[in-house]
Amino acid sequence: MKLNGSEIDELNHPHLTKHIQQFEYLSSQIPDIKSIVNKISDFNVTIPSWALGTGGTRFGRFSGGGEPRSLEEKIEDVGIIHALNKSSNSISLHIPWDIPENANAIIALAKEHGLHFDAVNSNTFQDQANQPLSYKFGSLHHVDKAVRQQAIDHNLEVIKYGKQLGSRALSVWLSDGSNFPGQLNFRKAFQNTLESLQEIYSRLPEDWKIWIEYKPYEPNFYSTTIADWGQSHLLASKLGPKAATLVDLGHHLQGTNIEQIVSLLLMEGKLAGFHFNDSKYGDDDLTVGSINPYQLFLIFNELVEGMDARGMNHATAIGWMIDASHNIKDPIEDLIQSVQAIKIAYAQALLVDKSALVEAQQNNDVALAQEILQAAYRIDVRPLIAEASLIAGGALNPLEVFRKLKVRETLIKERGLKTIATGL
Numbered sequence: 258m259k260l261n262g263s264e265i266d267e268l269n270h271p272h273l274t275k276h277i278q279q280f281e282y283l284s285s286q287i288p289d290i291k292s293i294v295n296k297i298s299d300f301n302v303t304i305p306s307w308a309l310g311t312g313g314t315r316f317g318r319f320s321g322g323g324e325p326r327s328l329e330e331k332i333e334d335v336g337i338i339h340a341l342n343k344s345s346n347s348i349s350l351h352i353p354w355d356i357p358e359n360a361n362a363i364i365a366l367a368k369e370h371g372l373h374f375d376a377v378n379s380n381t382f383q384d385q386a387n388q389p390l391s392y393k394f395g396s397l398h399h400v401d402k403a404v405r406q407q408a409i410d411h412n413l414e415v416i417k418y419g420k421q422l423g424s425r426a427l428s429v430w431l432s433d434g435s436n437f438p439g440q441l442n443f444r445k446a447f448q449n450t451l452e453s454l455q456e457i458y459s460r461l462p463e464d465w466k467i468w469i470e471y472k473p474y475e476p477n478f479y480s481t482t483i484a485d486w487g488q489s490h491l492l493a494s495k496l497g498p499k500a501a502t503l504v505d506l507g508h509h510l511q512g513t514n515i516e517q518i519v520s521l522l523l524m525e526g527k528l529a530g531f532h533f534n535d536s537k538y539g540d541d542d543l544t545v546g547s548i549n550p551y552q553l554f555l556i557f558n559e560l561v562e563g564m565d566a567r568g569m570n571h572a573t574a575i576g577w578m579i580d581a582s583h584n585i586k587d588p589i590e591d592l593i594q595s596v597q598a599i600k601i602a603y604a605q606a607l608l609v610d611k612s613a614l615v616e617a618q619q620n621n622d623v624a625l626a627q628e629i630l631q632a633a634y635r636i637d638v639r640p641l642i643a644e645a646s647l648i649a650g651g652a653l654n655p656l657e658v659f660r661k662l663k664v665r666e667t668l669i670k671e672r673g674l675k676t677i678a679t680g681l
C-alpha cells in the first residue's frame with residue numbers, strides 16, 4: 258500500500274483556513290519563524306523495523322492485525338508514516354530479522370517510498386535456528402572465545418548487509434550480563450567485550466560508525482556488561498573516533514538526569530544518537546513524550562545548545578531514531594505520535610532565548626533561567642510543525658489523516674488479521 262499526495266491534500270483542505278490563522282498568530286510571537294520551520298523540515302526520525310508490529314510482554318501479545326509480514330511490508334509501513342509526516346525518511350533494520358534477500362529490489366522499493374537505510378542492528382541476544390553455539394551466557398563478553406568469535410562474525414555479516422543497502426552505521430546492543438553475584442568476573446567480561454568490539458571495529462568500512470548502546474538491566478537482573486553511559490563511553494573512547502555512545506531514553510534508572518549525560522557526550526564528540534521512547538518505571542518503551550514531555554524538551558535544549566556550540570548540523574550530525582514497543586496502540590499511530598512529540602520538543606528547544614539564558618546563568622539568576630526555559634516549553638508549537646509538514650506535502654494532522662484514509666483497515670484486508678510477530 259502506498260499513500261498518494263493528492264488524497265492527503267484533500268483531507269488537509271478543510272483545515273487550511275484555521276491553520277493559516279493559527280500559524281499567523283504564532284508568527285506574530287516568533288520573530289524568525291521561517292528559519293525554525295526550515296529546521297523542522299530538515300529533521301527526520303528513523304523508524305526501526307521492529308516497531309511496526311504489535312509488541313508484547315512475557316504475559317501476552319494482542320495483535321491489532323494488518324502487521325507487516327516481510328521486510329517489503331515494513332518498508333511500506335514506514336513509507337505510509339513518511340507520506341503523512343514527511344519526517345521519517347529512513348528505516349533501521351535488524352539482522353537476522355530483516356535479511357534482504359535481494360538488496361537491489363529492496364533499495365528500489367525504499368526509494369519508491371522516499372526512504373533510505375539508517376544504522377543496521379546486530380542481534381546476539383537470541384539464539385537463531387542452526388546456530389552452533391548458544392548466547393545463553395552472553396555473546397561478545399562470553400568466557401569462551403569460540404562464542405565470542407561467532408558473535409563477532411555475526412556483526413561482520415550485519416555490516417555486509419548494511420553495505421549492500423547503503424547504511425553507514427552498525428548499532429550494537431548487548432544483553433550480556435549476569436543474573437547473580439559471583440556469576441561473572443566484571444573486569445574480564447569488560448575486557449572480552451572490548452577485544453571483541455576491537456575486532457569488529459577494525460573491519461568497519463572507512464565511512465562507517467559503530468554505535469554502542471547501554472542498558473542497566475533486563476534481560477539480566479544483576480549486572481549488565483555495558484550498563485551505563487560511562488561504560489559505553491569507556492569502550493567508545495578505547496575503540497577510536499568511529500565509535501560513539503547511543504542513548505536509549507528508556508535505558509536509565511529512574512530519576513537519571515539524561516540531559517546532563519547528553520550534554521557531556523556531545524562535549525566529547527561521543528554522542529552517536531538516540532533511541533527515543535518514554536517510560537514511567539523502567540524500559541517501558543512507551544510513546545515518546547507521553548509520560549514526561551518536559552524531560553524530552555530539556556534533552557533537546559541540551560542538544561541544540563551543544564550542537565550549536567560545536568557547529569554541528571542538527572539534522573544529520575547524529576542518529577535520531579525511535580525504539581519503542583506498541584502493546585495496545587496501533588503501531589503506526591504510535592510512531593506518528595512519537596515523531597510529532599519529537600518535533601514539538603525540538604521546536605520548543607529552538608525557541609529558547611539563548612542569549613538571555615546565558616546571561617541569567619552568568620548572573621546566577623536561577624529564577625530567571627527557569628522562566629526562560631519554561632517560556633519556550635509552554636509555547637504551543639503545533640501550528641509550526643503542521644506548517645513544516647504542509648510545505649513538504651505531508652498532512653497537517655498525520656494521525657487524523659491516517660484514520661480518515663482508513664489505512665489500517667486496508668492493511669488488514671491486504672495482510673489479514675492474524676499476523677506473525679517479527680522482532681521484539
Ligand code: PSV
Binds near residue numbers: 430
Ligand atoms: C532492548 O532493550 C532493545 O530495545 C535495545 O534498546 C535495542 O536497541 C533494541 O532492543 C533492538 O535490539
Ligand code: MN
Binds near residue numbers: 430
Ligand atoms: Mn534501543
